[in-house]
Amino acid sequence: MRRRLLPIATAGVLFLNDARPALAHGLGGRLDLPVPRWLFVYGAAVALVISFVALAVLWRSPRLEGRKERDGHDGPLQSLLSSTIVEWTLRAVGLALFLLVVVAALGGVDEPTDNVAPVFVYVWLWVGLAFACALLGNLWATLSPFDTAARLLAIGDEPRRAYPKAWGKWPAALLLLGFTWLELVAPFGATPRTLGVAIAAYTLITLTGMAVFGRGEWNRRGEAFAVLYDLLGRLAPFARDGDGRVVRRPVLGGLPSLRPEPGLLAFVGVLLGSTTFDGVSRTSAWTSLVGGLGSVSGTLAGTAGLIAVTMLVTGAFSLAMASASLVSGERWHPLAVRFAHSLVPIAFAYMVAHYFSLLVLEGQLGLRLVSDPFGLGWNLLGTAGWSVNLGLLSVGVIWYVQVVAIVAGHIGGVVLAHDRAVASFPARVAMRTQYALLAVMILFTAIGLLLLSGG
Amino acid sequence: MDKRWIAVAVGVVALVGIFLAVRPRDDADVPKAPTSTETPSPSGHEDGEMTMEPSATMPAEDEVPVVVGVRAGKVTGPGTATVKVGDRLHLTVTSDVVDEVHVHGYDLTADVGPDEPAHVELVAATAGIFEVELEGSGLLLVRIRVEP
Numbered sequence: 117m118r119r120r121l122l123p124i125a126t127a128g129v130l131f132l133n134d135a136r137p138a139l140a141h142g143l144g145g146r147l148d149l150p151v152p153r154w155l156f157v158y159g160a161a162v163a164l165v166i167s168f169v170a171l172a173v174l175w176r177s178p179r180l181e182g183r184k185e186r187d188g189h190d191g192p193l194q195s196l197l198s199s200t201i202v203e204w205t206l207r208a209v210g211l212a213l214f215l216l217v218v219v220a221a222l223g224g225v226d227e228p229t230d231n232v233a234p235v236f237v238y239v240w241l242w243v244g245l246a247f248a249c250a251l252l253g254n255l256w257a258t259l260s261p262f263d264t265a266a267r268l269l270a271i272g273d274e275p276r277r278a279y280p281k282a283w284g285k286w287p288a289a290l291l292l293l294g295f296t297w298l299e300l301v302a303p304f305g306a307t308p309r310t311l312g313v314a315i316a317a318y319t320l321i322t323l324t325g326m327a328v329f330g331r332g333e334w335n336r337r338g339e340a341f342a343v344l345y346d347l348l349g350r351l352a353p354f355a356r357d358g359d360g361r362v363v364r365r366p367v368l369g370g371l372p373s374l375r376p377e378p379g380l381l382a383f384v385g386v387l388l389g390s391t392t393f394d395g396v397s398r399t400s401a402w403t404s405l406v407g408g409l410g411s412v413s414g415t416l417a418g419t420a421g422l423i424a425v426t427m428l429v430t431g432a433f434s435l436a437m438a439s440a441s442l443v444s445g446e447r448w449h450p451l452a453v454r455f456a457h458s459l460v461p462i463a464f465a466y467m468v469a470h471y472f473s474l475l476v477l478e479g480q481l482g483l484r485l486v487s488d489p490f491g492l493g494w495n496l497l498g499t500a501g502w503s504v505n506l507g508l509l510s511v512g513v514i515w516y517v518q519v520v521a522i523v524a525g526h527i528g529g530v531v532l533a534h535d536r537a538v539a540s541f542p543a544r545v546a547m548r549t550q551y552a553l554l555a556v557m558i559l560f561t562a563i564g565l566l567l568l569s570g571g
Numbered sequence: 572m573d574k575r576w577i578a579v580a581v582g583v584v585a586l587v588g589i590f591l592a593v594r595p596r597d598d599a600d601v602p603k604a605p606t607s608t609e610t611p612s613p614s615g616h617e618d619g620e621m622t623m624e625p626s627a628t629m630p631a632e633d634e635v636p637v638v639v640g641v642r643a644g645k646v647t648g649p650g651t652a653t654v655k656v657g658d659r660l661h662l663t664v665t666s667d668v669v670d671e672v673h674v675h676g677y678d679l680t681a682d683v684g685p686d687e688p689a690h691v692e693l694v695a696a697t698a699g700i701f702e703v704e705l706e707g708s709g710l711l712l713v714r715i716r717v718e719p
Contacts, residue, residue, distance in 0.1 A: 146675065147699060149717075152595075157589075158589060162586055400651065512719075
């Protein structure tokens with residue numbers, strides 16, 4: 117459905133000159149209107165009906181599991197996509213943008229909305245690049261300034277120690293938790309200086325990790341953004357084959373080949389939990405709970421809330437897997453890790469539902485700020501006078517995108533879990549392990565919709 | 572016929588049926604894109620001056636009054652004030668401490684103190700929920716919910 121979009125340059129649009137504790141809610145302080153009840157009911161009904169139809173209809177032998185990427189064809193487009201010159205141009209762009217953000221964050225005006233760093237990191241990178249990776253594949257593999265810098269400085273070419281197997285993706289999970297804490301909870305998390313210090317610390321951790329354990333190893337298990345964009349890139353219908361050529365693959369096709377390892381469930385849990393917490397913290401119940409608290413106790417309450425929601429989400433999933441383990445006779449924990457990949461589409465759907473309007477509306481601020489990245493009154497690209505147009509998305513468009521995203525994420529999760537179940541268990545057992553999984557996915561979908569309609 | 576296709580067909584019929592059943596008949600709940608006749612377009616004004624009128628201390632007749640009080644760190648008020656796109660709104664804030672009232676999204680500010688209530692007038696131009704806060708303490712005063 118196409119609605120007429122009437123650009124209203126909202127008067128005075130946006131942008132605070134204060135240090136809001138939480139940028140993702142706070143950049144502009146505009147929140148989406150809650151999804152109306154009928155649409156909520158309909159979204160939940162769609163999820164339920166699809167779940168039960170899926171049980172009856174979906175394939176009986178695995179389709180996505182154990183699939184090999186085909187080899188790419190050679191061609192002019194292919195040689196462009198895999199050329200070293202293009203790769204290093206993109207790497208240079210990534211590194212230059214990183215330096216710009218660091219200089220702006222540490223040296224520019226210390227106002228969240230007059231400085232390019234916060235909107236760049238919290239909107240364009242965290243949300244925008246996530247969307248791009250889910251569509252096109254893992255772009256961070258090329259754009260990562262950490263990887264590029266390490267290559268240029270020959271850091272991590274020869275690891276000094278073997279990476280401890282038991283750590284798995286735990287370092288990445290903890291670092292992602294730290295980032296979401298900075299975004300959603302930390303007081304002054306949106307101010308350029310705080311962000312600059314955080315980026316400097318993260319760079320130090322990353323380069324140290326790469327130097328000690330090797331660049332590739334740390335990118336796979338320790339660098340939170342490399343792990344994040346790799347996970348999201350596995351949703352995309354494109355991949356690279358062994359020779360670096362771009363090949364088509366089914367949507368979601370990269371997730372079954374994700375290796376189950378320690379910390380994977382924790383990482384996905386943090387991703388899902390932080391977005392859920394963002395939804396929870398927008399509800400009036402939460403604001404009235406923490407409204408009267410001071411800065412310190414408010415931060416403590418937010419920290420506790422973020423961790424509690426993350427643990428609840430992971431706990432609910434683990435409970436479903438425990439019930440599946442009763443059927444299959446395996447222990448629940450390895451089972452939960454093996455099925456954690458099916459939560460990735462749901463986590464991404466939550467991201468779309470919560471941050472799509474942030475990217476399109478508040479993200480416009482970035483267009484203005486690239487002309488004046490440090491807040492010094494420059495107008496490099498002639499865009500400094502642009503104002504943010506909050507009328508670009510009608511309320512209806514936002515609602516439909518949110519509900520469609522949540523339902524599509526639900527379908528993705530069900531399909532992945534189903535495929536792995538029929539690949540792992542005999543047919544009858546596979547069907548029975550599905551009930552618990554379906555239940556937990558319906559639960560997540562219902563929670564996702566509930567938070568959208570809660571206001 | 573294959574059992575699977577029957578399941579798909581039943582599912583599709585169920586979804587269409589539920590959609591028709593739950594969808595509001597008169598489109599009341601479905602937002603329409605605001606038209607220029609409904610919205611006094613404030614375009615071209617960068618600073619919000621257009622909606623910020625010299626502080627009148629009493630709400631005019633065509634304005635929606637919203638009154639919020641702050642005393643000892645506690646907020647009394649409606650919590651959420653719901654208006655329609657295009658409505659005019661008059662916000663009055665009293666406070667026992669000196670601070671600054673900030674209407675997010677519109678980026679309007681007004682000083683407030685024990686002797687001096689803050690008055691902010693604005694035209695609700697875009698749908699969404701906009702938070703009004705005390706700048707210094709970060710206290711949430713009220714949410715302005717603008718419906719299409």
